[in-house]
Amino acid sequence: MIEWFANRRPDVPEWTGSQLGGPGIAMRPAVSPDAQLLAFSAMIDGQTQLALMRPDSGSWTVLTHDRDSGMQAQASWAPDGSRIYFERVCGGPRGVYRISPLGGEPRLLLEAAQCPRGLPDGSIIVTRIDQSGRYRLFRLWPDSGKLAALPALLGGGVSATPDPLVQVFPDGREAVYLGTSENEPNGLPNWYAIDLASLRSRPLHSQVVPNSFSVGVSPDNRSVLIVNAVQDEWEITAVPRSGAGTPRPLISFPKPSNIYGIDAARDGSVSFDYMIRPTSVLQFDPAGKSVSETVATIHARMVPLDAGSFLFARPENGKWRLKVFRAGFGSRDLLESSEESASPVARVGDGSVAFLLGHKDARRIAIAIVREGCIVKRFRLDASAVRSIAATPDRSTLLRWPKSVVHRHERG
Numbered sequence: 280m281i282e283w284f285a286n287r288r289p290d291v292p293e294w295t296g297s298q299l300g301g302p303g304i305a306m307r308p309a310v311s312p313d314a315q316l317l318a319f320s321a322m323i324d325g326q327t328q329l330a331l332m333r334p335d336s337g338s339w340t341v342l343t344h345d346r347d348s349g350m351q352a353q354a355s356w357a358p359d360g361s362r363i364y365f366e367r368v369c370g371g372p373r374g375v376y377r378i379s380p381l382g383g384e385p386r387l388l389l390e391a392a393q394c395p396r397g398l399p400d401g402s403i404i405v406t407r408i409d410q411s412g413r414y415r416l417f418r419l420w421p422d423s424g425k426l427a428a429l430p431a432l433l434g435g436g437v438s439a440t441p442d443p444l445v446q447v448f449p450d451g452r453e454a455v456y457l458g459t460s461e462n463e464p465n466g467l468p469n470w471y472a473i474d475l476a477s478l479r480s481r482p483l484h485s486q487v488v489p490n491s492f493s494v495g496v497s498p499d500n501r502s503v504l505i506v507n508a509v510q511d512e513w514e515i516t517a518v519p520r521s522g523a524g525t526p527r528p529l530i531s532f533p534k535p536s537n538i539y540g541i542d543a544a545r546d547g548s549v550s551f552d553y554m555i556r557p558t559s560v561l562q563f564d565p566a567g568k569s570v571s572e573t574v575a576t577i578h579a580r581m582v583p584l585d586a587g588s589f590l591f592a593r594p595e596n597g598k599w600r601l602k603v604f605r606a607g608f609g610s611r612d613l614l615e616s617s618e619e620s621a622s623p624v625a626r627v628g629d630g631s632v633a634f635l636l637g638h639k640d641a642r643r644i645a646i647a648i649v650r651e652g653c654i655v656k657r658f659r660l661d662a663s664a665v666r667s668i669a670a671t672p673d674r675s676t677l678l679r680w681p682k683s684v685v686h687r688h689e690r691g
Contacts, residue, residue, distance in 0.1 A: 296530075299550075300337025301330070306552045307353055307493075307540030312360045314544035316380060318342075319552075320351055327351045329365050331380060334550075342378055343385060349373040352442070353540070357397040358449065364388075364395035364403055375405050377421070388421045394443050398475075399451040406433060406443045413464070414443045416456060416473070430461035431473050431480055442539070444494045446503070448520070452476070455483065455494060455503050455520075470494075470505065472520065484522050493551070495541040496520075504529075504549065506538050513538060515549065582624045582632070584649060590632060592622045601634055603649060615652040620645075625668040625677070631655070633668050633677055644668065644679065 299305075304322035311317070321330035323341060327350045332339035342363070343351060349369030356363055363380055367373040372393035376385040388395075394406040402420045409415040414433040419426050433443040433456055444457040454473050459466045460480045470483040483503060495504035502517040505526075514531040529549070541551040581591040581604075588605040590613065599621035601613040613632075614620055621635045627646055636645040636654070642663050646656040658677075667680040 301339050308542050308550040309354045310542045310544040311356050314546050318354045318363050353394050355396050358399045366393035389419055394445050396447040404454050433458035446494050446496050448496050448500045450500045483518055493538050493541045495543050497543050498545045623668045625670050627670045
């Protein structure tokens with residue numbers, strides 16, 4: 280995890296950062312109200328647990344030890360700093376808990392819920408899957424057990440929202456979320472702020488990042504901190520809560536995988552996780568007597584081509600490129616042209632592959648010969664929403680998902 284300090288002079292966009300202590304894998308930082316402690320998810324023996332750190336010293340301790348209730352993921356502090364709320368998830372929301380920062384046994388507050396966010400009056404905002412199968416915001420009063428559904432849907436449904444994004448402002452008046460209002464449940468996801476008194480949602484002026492895994496708010500209640508994708512970099516941007524004015528970039532850095540957690544403190548620092556985890560590709564000989572290892576930066580599923588080579592996708596200069604990797608030689612672009620190419624990918628015979636071609640908003644399916652790097656067929660259909668491609672064994676038909684539309688092409 281990294282702690283970043285802003286230079287308060289707007290004409291000098293400088294920053295300094297430091298890597299905090301803790302375990303080898305640490306995610307989703309949550310800063311205490313007095314900025315003296317940091318709650319976070321620590322990977323302990325293959326399972327995440329809630330941990331607590333003093334950023335100034337790097338000393339840390341594990342607060343939870345349950346290995347049967349699911350992974351610990353998001354956490355937040357009660358506004359008075361007396362409690363930490365956290366979730367357990369395993370294929371979906373398992374439950375919301377609270378625990379003292381001094382330790383002790385966690386208390387289950389609500390089953391089948393996640394994303395707890397504490398409010399000044401003692402209630403908490405949580406997320407549950409409602410009867411329609413969508414993630415919805417709820418407000419829970421733990422002392423009485425009262426639970427009220429809010430007219431706010433997160434993401435685009437369960438399958439599209441593995442980690443719902445919601446945060447509350449310190450004043451407790453509004454919550455910000457990535458999703459849709461109840462009036463437009465099938466609309467495109469956007470960043471919204473919901474007034475917790477009137478229950479009305481209003482859109483924020485921001486760029487939606489489909490693969491964003493985190494959102495934060497500023498301690499002064501004025502801004503939402505959103506992670507935007509800018510070509511090959513992540514950019515943390517302060518978006519005005521009022522909806523007026525221009526979003527202000529705070530810091531940018533090369534993309535690793537995703538940023539799973541971000542939180543701001545009163546001293547002007549921003550804490551977030553930043554993971555760079557190289558992928559090791561193992562190659563076994565047929566007899567299983569030897570193993571060779573290659574480290575490659577892969578951002579999507581690799582597709583084996585033949586012995587010693589495979590295809591994978593990687594962003595370069597703001598565009599996705601399919602790469603052909605061969606052991607001992609490194610990687611090269613699949614296409615000789617400058618056109619953008621991306622996954623999903625399907626092998627079509629021994630020497631050709633089907634893939635997505637063009638910008639993400641206007642993609643088409645194409646077929647290329649791997650050895651020559653040239654496109655031999657382009658399909659006119661709109662493939663912007665395609666998530667999977669497959670070829671029948673006889674190579675005469677391509678299938679795409681969603682919509683289960685079948686397209687035929689000539690062999691070759």
